[in-house]
Amino acid sequence: MADWGIRQASAADVEAVAALRAVVLRADLERLGRYDEHRVRQRLRDGFVPEHTWVIETAGALAGCVALRAAPEAHWLEHFYLHPALQRRGIGSAVLRMLTARCDRERVRIRLNVLRGSQARWLYERHGFTVESEDPVDVFMVREPAAGGQGVSA
Numbered sequence: 001m002a003d004w005g006i007r008q009a010s011a012a013d014v015e016a017v018a019a020l021r022a023v024v025l026r027a028d029l030e031r032l033g034r035y036d037e038h039r040v041r042q043r044l045r046d047g048f049v050p051e052h053t054w055v056i057e058t059a060g061a062l063a064g065c066v067a068l069r070a071a072p073e074a075h076w077l078e079h080f081y082l083h084p085a086l087q088r089r090g091i092g093s094a095v096l097r098m099l100t101a102r103c104d105r106e107r108v109r110i111r112l113n114v115l116r117g118s119q120a121r122w123l124y125e126r127h128g129f130t131v132e133s134e135d136p137v138d139v140f141m142v143r144e145p146a147a148g149g150q151g152v153s154a
Contacts, residue, residue: 003058003059004056004057004058004063004091004094005056005057005058006054006055006056006057006095006098007054007055007057008050008053008054008055009048009050009053009054009055009065010050011050013050013053013055013062013065014044014045014048014050016062017048017053017055017062017079017081018041018042018044018045018048019041020062020064020065020081020083021043021079021081022037022040022041023083023084024081024082024083025040025081026040028115028117028118029115032115032116032117032137034137044079047078047079048079049067049069052067052068052069052070053065053066053067053079054066054067056082056091056095058086058091063082063083063086063091064080064081064082064083064086064091064092064095065080065081066078066079066080066081066095066099067079067080068099068102068103068110070108071111074108074109074110074111074142075103075108075109075111076110076111076112077099077110077111077112078112080095080112080120092123093123093126093127096123096124096127097127100127100128100143100146103143103145104145104146106145107145108145109142109143109144109145110129110142110143111132111140111141111142111143112124112129112140112141113138113139113140113141114138114139114141115137115139116134116136116137116138116139118139121139121141124141124143125141127143128143128144128146129141129142129143130142130143
């Protein structure tokens with residue numbers, strides 16, 4: 001696994017994270033016929049809340065981000081992007097283990113949506129997420145808190 005760290009996001013991170021989102025989602029959005037260079041960045045800008053977002057770094061540079069937003073019946077895992085050159089190196093699994101362990105301790109379910117056909121779906125399934133519903137673009141998944149506050153291993 002690559003050396004990595006995580007820090008609280010700041011408002012100054014929004015443009016770098018929006019650019020990363022465009023890179024990470026491009027292939028899946030193009031496959032679904034939904035890629036728009038401006039829209040993919042603007043949707044991140046519109047939903048970016050530094051207070052529940054973390055920036056993932058390797059060697060002091062932006063490598064990814066993730067957000068965990070509290071809602072009445074679950075926390076929403078959002079904006080989980082990792083640069084393609086750093087995928088499949090264990091960073092995503094390590095970040096998910098950290099977040100799922102937190103939610104297990106708090107006894108809170110986690111919800112997310114992932115684009116249909118995205119390889120990220122298999123990562124989420126390995127960490128205990130199950131499909132709740134699907135539409136033509138998104139797969140909606142949920143993960144119930146593990147018994148005893150112990151997360152699922154990858």
